[in-house]
Amino acid sequence: MKLEHKNISENNFEQCTKCTICTLYCPMVEVNPLYPGPKQSGPDGERYRLKEPMYYDEGLNYCLNCKRCEISCPSGVRIGDIIALAKVRNRKGLPTVRDMLLSSTVSVGSVATRMSGLVNRSLESERFRRGLESMVGIDHRHTLPRYAEESFEEWFRREAAEKQSCYSRRVSYFHGCYANYNDPALGRELVEVLNAVGYGVRLLEGERCCGMVKIANGRKERAMRDAKRNLVAIRRAVAEGDKVVATSSSCTFALRDEYQYLLGLDNEDVKDSITLITRFLFRQWERGNIKFAFREDFRMRVAYHSACHIERLGWAIYSTSLLRLVPGLELEMLPSRCCGMAGTYGFKRENYDYSQAIGRPLFDLIEASGAEVVATDCESCKWNIERSTSKRVMHPLSILAAALDMERTRELNGVMDK
Ligand code: SF4
Ligand code: SF4
Incomplete structure (x- = not known):
């Protein structure tokens, strides 16, 4: 079911009982007196915004989309989603160069891994980071993640892909941009652990960025394109009997929840087959399907x-x-x-x-x-x-x-x- 983003709220602001509990749990409210807070930015503001878009408040940009307000809400109001969708609807102009750079994880990652020595040295240099701050607005005090010399996908295709058909059980792995370009060791560990407990691993053919950073940086159309491709790949894997496991909790959350609530994509048919690797392993262990032997000297x-x-x-x-x-x-x-x-x-x-x-x-x-x-x-x-x-x-x-x-x-x- 495709949800329309016009004149109606896709979310359930009517359920708000105005208890203000969400405000107590919002981390931004604690540190920023300029932020209107989840109740006002979410259900309260949505009532006005639906009548007249001019009531949109730029203060909503302070929201982190952490969803901690949603966890606290006794009425199940999807406050973070209401705010995120209002931001998408009211965004003016094209994304900035900075927002394009930060959200182009696949393009930037595939170039940066090929020049990882130069890229990592540059990112370590305060002078370079100050230049980046003055040119595009990425704060020089933050260190950007390092890039690997080789992507996880390259390693997998060279070293692991062929061996995976030897296993009687199998999962598909949504590695995400981070394991692919920044921390391929995490992907290699996933393959090693799953192989040791009797599971072969395959990559999702045509995997794209989960889209979380694109939604957050005002590139909903690009996020939608990636999400649709990911759903095609996931549906193919699930139809062939695989669970889809991910190592990133944010990618997992995007594939399961943000696709549905922020992009309006119906993923109900595959949602239960998308899971986090730790959940997958613990549940298999709990059911007695896999066993672990631990090193005696591990502390x-x-x-x-x-x-x-x-x-x-x-x-x-x-x-x-x-x-x-x-x-x-x-x-x-x-x-x-x-x-x-x-x-x-x-x-x-x-x-x-x-x-x-x-x-x-x-x-x-x-x-x-x-x-x-x-x-x-x-x-x-x-x-x-x-x-x-x-x-x-x-x-x-x-x-x-x-x-x-x-x-x-x-x-x-x-x-x-x-
Ligand atoms: S999602 Fe936004 S409003 Fe909700 S707790 Fe996080 S920062 Fe606050
Ligand atoms: S916690 Fe839920 S019900 Fe209470 S004010 Fe916030 S959105 Fe409304």
Whole structure:
């Protein structure tokens, strides 16, 4: 079903009982007195905007789309979606060069991996970053993620693709732009762990960026084009019996929820087949379908940060439950707070100070935690926490891969050496 974006609200603002609970949970309200807050920007403002678009308030641009207001709302109002759609409807003019750069993850990533030495050296240089700030408005105080020398897809096609048909069970992997261009090791770990428990992996043919950053940067039409292509690829994989697993909690949330509520695309037929890798592994383990053998010498003190979109999915429990299976791993749950990054939001000069002010209480808790490593399922939280604290940040899957005795795991799952 295609939803129309004219004169009606696609969302359920009428359900608002004006309790103001959402305002208490909004991280932007805490740090920015100029932000009208979720109730006023969302259901209250929507009533006026539907009567007369001139009531649109540019203050809505402060919203991070973290969805923490939605989690808190006792009436189930999709406040973040109402705000995001109002921003899309009222956006004037073309996206800026900065917004194009930040949201062209595939074009920029494919060029940057080919020139990764030069690109990474430039991004490390404060002089270069100051130039970037004055030319396009990316704040020089933020460090942009490094690029890998080779993309995950290139590695997979060269080293892994052929072997995958040997496994009796299979999943399709939505790697996303981050694992492909910035952290291919995460993709390699996914293949290694899934192979060890008896699953072959294949890539989604024609995978595009999930579209989250394009929606956030005013490029809804391009996001729609990518989303439609992704749904074609996902439908093909699901029709062939695969679950589609992703490592990024934000990509997973986009494929499952943002496609439906922000792009108006009907994905109900495949939604339940799209899942996060930690959820997939924990559920298979819980059902006795797979087994893990852990290294006896593995020790790690981990603090888990629940990213906003995994909170909205309600799936942090799967990542933490998986980590709790690891003997020798001490797990501490950090209080659930936004880190302030919100994809590309925190890179922008006009947002940087608000972004860091939102993240500061979390960064202080992390420094005080005594953990060696912070675990999170979101890449943008990883960038922000690593640049703002002294801690290393790892995906829960990377921690699992480091803790597993791969040889014994393969034996336990009846996997012969391939
Ligand atoms: S999505 Fe986040 S920043 Fe936006 S109104 Fe809701 S809680 Fe506030
Ligand atoms: S929490 Fe929900 S019901 Fe309460 S004011 Fe906010 S949107 Fe309305």
